[in-house]
Amino acid sequence: MQHPDEGMIHTWLDGELSPDESAAFQEHISTCRQCADAVAEARGFVAGSSRIVSALDIVPAGVIPVVKPRQRAWYSSAQFRAAAAVLVVAGASLLVFRNEDQKGGTVMQGAGAVAEKSVPAPTSVAASAPQAGEDANRPGLAAGANSDLAVAAPMAASKPVPDIAARKDALTRPRDEFAGRGVKGGTARGVEEPQRAGFAEATAQSRASDAVATNIAATGAIQPEPKLVRVDSSKTPKQSFYATSSGATLVLTELEAPDFAARGVTEAAPAPARKTMGAPRNAPTTTRVMSPPSAPVPDPMIPFPTAAPAQSAAKVTINTITWFDATGSRRYVLTGPVTVAELEALKASIQKTKQ
Amino acid sequence: MSDVERLFRTYNEQLVRYLTRRLGDRDWAEEVAQETFIRALRQDTIVNERAWLFAVATNLVRDEARKDARRRRHLSLLAEEEKGNVVESEQTTLERAQEAALARKAIDALAERDRLALLMREEGLDYSEIAEALELSPGSVGTTLSRARRRLVESYEELQREREAREKNAAS
Numbered sequence: 001m002q003h004p005d006e007g008m009i010h011t012w013l014d015g016e017l018s019p020d021e022s023a024a025f026q027e028h029i030s031t032c033r034q035c036a037d038a039v040a041e042a043r044g045f046v047a048g049s050s051r052i053v054s055a056l057d058i059v060p061a062g063v064i065p066v067v068k069p070r071q072r073a074w075y076s077s078a079q080f081r082a083a084a085a086v087l088v089v090a091g092a093s094l095l096v097f098r099n100e101d102q103k104g105g106t107v108m109q110g111a112g113a114v115a116e117k118s119v120p121a122p123t124s125v126a127a128s129a130p131q132a133g134e135d136a137n138r139p140g141l142a143a144g145a146n147s148d149l150a151v152a153a154p155m156a157a158s159k160p161v162p163d164i165a166a167r168k169d170a171l172t173r174p175r176d177e178f179a180g181r182g183v184k185g186g187t188a189r190g191v192e193e194p195q196r197a198g199f200a201e202a203t204a205q206s207r208a209s210d211a212v213a214t215n216i217a218a219t220g221a222i223q224p225e226p227k228l229v230r231v232d233s234s235k236t237p238k239q240s241f242y243a244t245s246s247g248a249t250l251v252l253t254e255l256e257a258p259d260f261a262a263r264g265v266t267e268a269a270p271a272p273a274r275k276t277m278g279a280p281r282n283a284p285t286t287t288r289v290m291s292p293p294s295a296p297v298p299d300p301m302i303p304f305p306t307a308a309p310a311q312s313a314a315k316v317t318i319n320t321i322t323w324f325d326a327t328g329s330r331r332y333v334l335t336g337p338v339t340v341a342e343l344e345a346l347k348a349s350i351q352k353t354k355q
Numbered sequence: 356m357s358d359v360e361r362l363f364r365t366y367n368e369q370l371v372r373y374l375t376r377r378l379g380d381r382d383w384a385e386e387v388a389q390e391t392f393i394r395a396l397r398q399d400t401i402v403n404e405r406a407w408l409f410a411v412a413t414n415l416v417r418d419e420a421r422k423d424a425r426r427r428r429h430l431s432l433l434a435e436e437e438k439g440n441v442v443e444s445e446q447t448t449l450e451r452a453q454e455a456a457l458a459r460k461a462i463d464a465l466a467e468r469d470r471l472a473l474l475m476r477e478e479g480l481d482y483s484e485i486a487e488a489l490e491l492s493p494g495s496v497g498t499t500l501s502r503a504r505r506r507l508v509e510s511y512e513e514l515q516r517e518r519e520a521r522e523k524n525a526a527s
Contacts (some may be wrong), residue, residue: 006505009496016482016497045504052511053477055458056376117367 001028003035009042116286226250226346244344250336250346256329319343323351359396366408369478374412376474379459387415403487407496409475409490457518461511469503476500 005059011017012025029035103315131176226242229249242250320335321343332350367388376386391412401407462470468489475485482496491499 005498006501007495010501010504011482011497014482014497014500042501042504045501045508048508048511049473050477052458052461053376053474054508055451055454056379056462058455058458197457238416301523 001025003032004038006038006042009039010037010046013042013046025059079103225349244336244338244342246335250334250338250343252350253333253335255331255333321347323347359392361397362404362408363392369405370408370412373474373478374410376462377413377416377471377475378482387412390415403484405480405482406487409478409480409484410490413471413488436498453518457511457514460514461507464510465503465506467500469506472496472499473503473507 004025008025012022015026029039032148039237100250120261226244228240229243230241232241237256238254240252242252244250318335320333320336321338321340322331322333324331332347334347334350336343368389370388371381371384374383374387378384378387380424391408394411395401395408398407465473468491471489472491475488479489483493485491485496486493487497
């Protein structure tokens with residue numbers, strides 16, 4: 001074999017010679033010192049060039065701008081981001097306000113609520129609240145709970161006794177719940193009034209109770225034909241919210257037959273007491289914790305399926321009316337801080353639209 | 356999985372690295388690689404996939420290189436390196452940056468065919484694939500590679516010596 005040229009040496013190093021050529025090549029370099037040196041040098045070039053080529057992959061920071069300036073997408077512009085931020089804030093505020101609205105409604109429901117296990121007030125009431133709640137779970141101790149309340153919340157102390165008595169009645173005789181609630185409806189109003197009066201005098205009045213008071217005051221001049229403002233069908237039961245021209249919110253709850261049976265909202269199986277969430281924090285109403293232990297109903301917005309006593313024109317409280325649709329498979333519960341007559345008016349218009 | 360998707364998964368990494376080394380610009384390399392796969396999509400039959408892809412990519416680079424703006428940008432990057440305008444960084448990073456700049460210069464000093472053959476070989480293409488992609492005779496690939504390697508290493512070492520001499524002058 002002749003001395004192989006450099007190209008052949010590289011071809012051999014790259015494993016690209018045929019088996020025959022390769023055998024002849026190996027035999028030659030094992031005997032030829034000069035070619036063996038050439039192979040050694042070629043190995044160095046192969047390794048060296050490989051290393052140099054790899055060095056091309058080093059892209060040092062700041063020296064070579066790897067990312068070339070691109071047109072920014074429309075949504076990453078500063079203006080768009082600012083606009084998006086504003087929208088987010090606006091949306092969040094809307095949610096908060098709506099919540100507050102609902103809270104207002106719930107609080108007033110709370111006046112008639114058997115169950116109450118909400119955030120304790122930050123005053124001395126807070127300390128007694130949990131205990132009151134526990135005691136209240138046993139009807140026999142309701143009076144004890146009441147005395148706690150009387151000490152802790154003196155401004156609410158004048159009237160709660162009949163209220164609690166009524167609740168005790170309701171708890172011990174669940175079948176009479178509707179009747180009991182009827183009583184409570186009246187009692188609740190009675191409780192609410194002095195409390196509100198107390199609030200008015202109190203300097204540390206919570207904003208939420210402000211909202212409640214405003215809401216209630218506004219209902220004095222309520223107009224018929226409230227407008228449907230929102231339907232929440234994500235929850236079961238479906239709820240529709242109506243706004244009166246005076247700003248009060250009415251809630252229409254639609255219960256399917258299995259739904260209200262399961263929830264015990266029928267005369268045969270009265271509803272267990274419910275937690276009323278969304279009661280205003282800081283408000284002493286939260287001390288009226290009267291939930292029996294087996295009352296895990298999470299939905300705070302189901303109003304009481306009973307008619308509150310007729311209202312005198314001057315005093316407004318939460319009223320609830322309930323009716324079945326023609327087939328009897330659906331139950332409507334309408335509640336809000338307006339008079340029964342006004343609820344009935346809305347009911348009539350709802351029935352008209354549902355037909 | 357479509358054929359082009361398979362091609363992409365199999366060869367994209369190699370192709371982008373080859374092009375990045377060739378062009379010194381990763382974004383540009385990715386653009387060219389994408390364009391290459393798009394062309395593969397339009398191609399009915401590809402006998403030797405890898406050779407075909409590298410050949411098309413290489414031709415695309417050749418066409419693109421005629422575009423002045425890119426060329427200028429590339430040159431301006433080299434000029435930046437020349438000026439030694441390396442951002443403050445740790446010693447090792449600086450050394451590696453200098454190494455990369457030298458490698459780039461040494462590679463750019465090669466003849467186009469030698470450079471491409473070498474870069475393709477570094478991506479694992481065999482001689483027949485390189486011959487096909489560069490339209491060489493298979494027997495000349497070894498010669499081309501041996502020349503490319505020798506010249507690359509020699510010019511790199513030469514550049515290194517120049518730099519060391521400059522640094523010595525600057526220090527004294």
